[in-house]
Amino acid sequence: MIIIASANGDIGLKQGMDILKKGGTAIEAVESCCWPVEDNPLDNSVGYGGYPNVLGVVELDASIMDGKFLRAGCVGAIKGYRHPISVARKVMEELHHVMLVGEGAEMFAKEKGYTAENLLSPEAEKTWKDGLAGKFGPEWANDGLANIKALISQASALATDPQKVAGTVNFIAIDGHGDMASSVTTSGWAWKYPGRLGDSPIIGAGNYCDNRYGGAACTGLGEIAIRTSLARTTVMNMRFGMSVEEAVRAAFEDMRALGMPKDKVNMNMVAMDAQGRHFAMSTNPTADYAYITDSMDAPALIPRARFEV
Numbered sequence: 001m002i003i004i005a006s007a008n009g010d011i012g013l014k015q016g017m018d019i020l021k022k023g024g025t026a027i028e029a030v031e032s033c034c035w036p037v038e039d040n041p042l043d044n045s046v047g048y049g050g051y052p053n054v055l056g057v058v059e060l061d062a063s064i065m066d067g068k069f070l071r072a073g074c075v076g077a078i079k080g081y082r083h084p085i086s087v088a089r090k091v092m093e094e095l096h097h098v099m100l101v102g103e104g105a106e107m108f109a110k111e112k113g114y115t116a117e118n119l120l121s122p123e124a125e126k127t128w129k130d131g132l133a134g135k136f137g138p139e140w141a142n143d144g145l146a147n148i149k150a151l152i153s154q155a156s157a158l159a160t161d162p163q164k165v166a167g168t169v170n171f172i173a174i175d176g177h178g179d180m181a182s183s184v185t186t187s188g189w190a191w192k193y194p195g196r197l198g199d200s201p202i203i204g205a206g207n208y209c210d211n212r213y214g215g216a217a218c219t220g221l222g223e224i225a226i227r228t229s230l231a232r233t234t235v236m237n238m239r240f241g242m243s244v245e246e247a248v249r250a251a252f253e254d255m256r257a258l259g260m261p262k263d264k265v266n267m268n269m270v271a272m273d274a275q276g277r278h279f280a281m282s283t284n285p286t287a288d289y290a291y292i293t294d295s296m297d298a299p300a301l302i303p304r305a306r307f308e309v
């Protein structure tokens, strides 16, 4: 039994492994692992405390995938519910659909008994306001939101701070039956255009899992993972005989075809094959990922391989 995660997921790994040790499923574990991260106000990329869209509203994306039957559940641009991963799981298990977005996702969350709340933490609100004030000058101080609303797309592009765009959490687990599951949850690109979906809720882009071959999940610039179907490409590479490391490297090679300036390419992946061999890669010079096995008392952080674009 094993669970791997992006580095910010280390706070959820122990409780996920406890579930597996008690005979729980990979699906249960990867959902549960997300909760401490979604609750963590210091993680500005996930759940409560996540950075908002350009209008100051926290919009969350999440997906969960069952590697045994290739079932999936996703929610996109959901507002006011701090555990989108659980709403995604309920979409997978209780609806005939795979994905709900916006108002429909919120309606479903409410129907399932989740309580709506304001997810904008005081710290995230301050960072958002200060960031926009820095970009738009004193008029922001007087009537900032009205100014932003006049030209939202320009505001979103201008306000994007490259230091703050990134973050999401990934988990991939193998349970005691050898079944796999994966989960991804995020507040997405900070100061994004309202309604923007990243890769995290898109099965095949930011998340993919298949018991027969393995799983892969992404963080980074979601638009890249969408355009390259990065997670499923990685799993298909394993299907066609590559090792997990070869599969990730070959999938990352596809990013060269995008014609993007090298300094704009920001991508990270954790991947694991069906036997529990794992590998993680990043375009950033120093990045870690986390894992825990049933023989470990606590998770370990280990370095990702670097991908030079």
Ligand code: ASP
Pocket: 165, 166, 167, 168, 186, 187, 188, 189, 197, 198, 199, 200, 206, 218, 219, 220, 221, 222, 223
């Ligand atoms: N992949 C996420 C998104 O594009 C953000 C991130 O991981 O940095 O929404």
